[in-house]
Amino acid sequence: MESYRKPVKSDCEALLSRFQQTQSVRFEVFSxxxxxxxxxxxxxxxxxxxxxxxxxxxxxxxxxxxPFSFQIRVGGLYLLYSFYHCQTTSPPEQIRVALKDWEDVRNFEKESLDAQHLDVAxxxxxxxxxKAFLFTAMPTLLHYSRKRTEEKPELCDEFMERPCRPQELINTxxxxxxxxxxxxxxxTKASISSQMSTAAAASVSLIRGGIVLELCSAVMEFYNWQQNRVSFPHLITFNPY
Known part of the structure; x- marks a missing residue:
């Protein structure tokens, strides 16, 4: 049965890629x-x-x-919903949800509601x-005395969530x-320095003068590199040094 995994994965990624191009999270578009x-x-x-x-x-x-982007995760949810209701087994096969993943599911639901994506919620x-979810210890079914041979799946870079923490942290x-x-x-430094000798005043310098501008400039540089990397992934390289 594992021989079907790659073709199914390829088909799912083809659908999700088309869904991603729409820049929508509406179920009607996915459908x-x-x-x-x-x-x-x-x-x-x-x-x-x-x-x-x-x-x-x-x-x-x-x-x-x-670590997939919000839109791809929405597409994944729609895939689960559609597969669950289209399957031909009776009773239907449930969706295995590992307990460690449940917090991610709840956060995803909250994010959807906060953004008013009501069809997602x-x-x-x-x-x-x-009751489509089956809460389990592991996301996949384990078999006793069976050698585990499957390789770690490769993640599609185009589906990944782009890091944006610097922009979130260093905001206006x-x-x-x-x-x-x-x-x-x-x-405060000027007030204290006026009461000190010239040599002592020169030593009172605990931070860099243009630290705020430097931080903003670094974040903007990272953002521009990030945008260029998305637009030209095979042409842009980033050297942090």
Whole structure:
């Protein structure tokens, strides 16, 4: 059954790639792509249907988890929802959710609601309502005395969440606050230095003078490099030194 994993993964990534190009998280958009690619026929194979359904859900599940971008995770959720309701097994094969992943699921739901992506929250709630999730210790089924041969799956770089922590940390509000603190430091230093000898005053320097501008400049440089890397991934290299 593992021989089906790569073809299923390839098909899922083809669908998610098309979904990503729409720059949308609407279920209607996903559904149109699903229908165009005739994904419903994926369960037409007749050999060991339950094992195949388990494999398909397992493949889709990985796109619902970090470190993929929010849109790809939405696509992963829609894949799980569609696969779950289109499978031909009875009773339906449930979606295995490792307990360690549940916090990520709840955070994803909160992020969706905060951004008013109500169809995303609705689809997730529908899966919960119909008890589609099976909470387990491990995301995949383990077998006793079976040698584990599968390789670590390769992650699609185009689906990954781009790091944005520097931009989040060094924002306008923080820059203004740092500038105010820096100005207060300079005034305090000037007041103290006026009462000290020239040599002693010169030694009172605990921070760099242009630290705020340097930080903002570094963040902007990183952002520009990041944008260029996305636009020209094969042409741009980054040398931090």
């Amino acid at each position: 149109n792509i699903w229908k165009e690619m005739k994904f419903v026929h994926i369960f037409r194979q007749s050999h060991n249907k339950r094992a195949f359904c388990r494999l398909v859900l397992d493949v889709a599940y990985c796109y619902f988890m970090p 609705y689809i997730l709630q529908q899966l919960m309502t119909c 509000q923080l820059s203004e606050e740092m500038s105010n603190i820096h100005e207060l430091y300079k005034n």
